Amino acid sequence: MTQEKPFIDIRDLTVTFTGGRKPVRAVSGVSLSVKRGEVVALIGESGSGKSVTLRSILRLHNPDKSKLEGQIVVGGQDVVKLSDADLSSFRGKVASMIFQEPLLALDPVYTVGEQIIEAILRHESIGKDAARARALSLFERVRIPSPERRLDAYPHEMSGGMRQRAMISLALASHPQLLLADEPTTALDATVQIQILLLLRELQRELGLSVIFVTHDIGAAVEVADRIAVMYAGRIVEEGTTRTLMRSPRHPYTRALLKSLAHGNVAKGTRLETIPGSPPDLSNLPPGCVFADRCSLALDSCRQSVPEIIKLTPDHSARCHRTDQTAIAV
Structure with missing residues (x-):
């Protein structure tokens, strides 16, 4: 064998x-x-x-x-x-990475959703609406409460646990x-x-x-x-x-x-x-x-x-x- x-x-x-x-x-x-x-x-x-x-x-x-x-x-x-x-x-x-401190790894001037959508669009030929739907699905998968609203939040507006869940979503964005x-x-x-x-x-x-x-x-x-x-x-x-x-x-x-x-x-x-x-x-x-x-x-x-x-x-x-x-x- x-x-x-x-x-x-x-x-x-x-x-x-x-x-x-x-x-x-x-x-x-x-x-x-x-x-x-x-x-x-x-x-x-x-x-x-x-x-x-x-x-x-x-x-x-x-x-x-x-x-x-x-x-x-x-x-x-x-x-x-x-x-x-x-x-x-x-x-x-x-290969993708989950960093130790998501507040430093995530860009503070863009919403978390925008950053995940950008990662998806970089690797896949799909529209922005489809990328947002994927980002929403990822937020739901990692159990972020009120995922639609959290997509439009900036990193500093989330708790440490939610930021780390968002970081996991970002890492998984492109399969x-x-x-x-x-x-x-x-x-x-x-x-x-x-x-x-x-x-x-x-x-x-x-x-x-x-x-x-x-x-x-x-x-x-x-x-x-x-x-x-x-x-x-x-x-x-x-x-x-x-x-x-x-x-x-x-x-x-x-x-x-x-x-x-x-x-x-x-x-x-x-x-x-x-x-x-x-x-x-x-x-x-x-x-x-x-x-x-x-x-x-x-x-x-x-x-x-x-x-x-x-x-x-x-x-x-x-x-x-x-x-x-x-x-x-x-």
């Missing part, structure tokens, strides 16, 4: 920002694949390279101040090699196959966060979308993702199915993230564990394992050589010299 090709296949992606005094390698040799209809979460602390990886898929970084190396194949197209004209068509129609969600619930209160997560999962299943979901909240990742890739200092340090990573994490950083997660088994009054220290300076990475200085299992050898990705099972891999010491369920 021929194995299904992934819809998105990233190989050895490296992103270096060159606009400062020293080059900063924000992403270093990342490889990641996503099947059709699959949800993969990228998790890790701020500065781990999650959003940089996501934005690289749409080539949103300033080419004059950054260098992108590697291969990003989406639906058979190598995004790195696309011309400006092809890239314009690719954005929105093949993309790949949805990139960049911390879409961070700026929302807990109740609205849950509503948005449930909505995203429902839409993903209904439309058969491939999704890459970026978050620093491992609890949110568990709710929506089929697989999780853990990033640290620009590298993927562990990857596996959500069930596997929750039950048997094999990288000390993954274990530390799970230990810091509040859940039903934590006794009242118990202090959650924290990860000592801080992530390394990406412009001056230490030799060896980048997590060694914060790792309780680190040996001298960990600080001397960069660990390779070890394939533990067909669906589980980790970048650690001591995977034999970390197979402990959380």
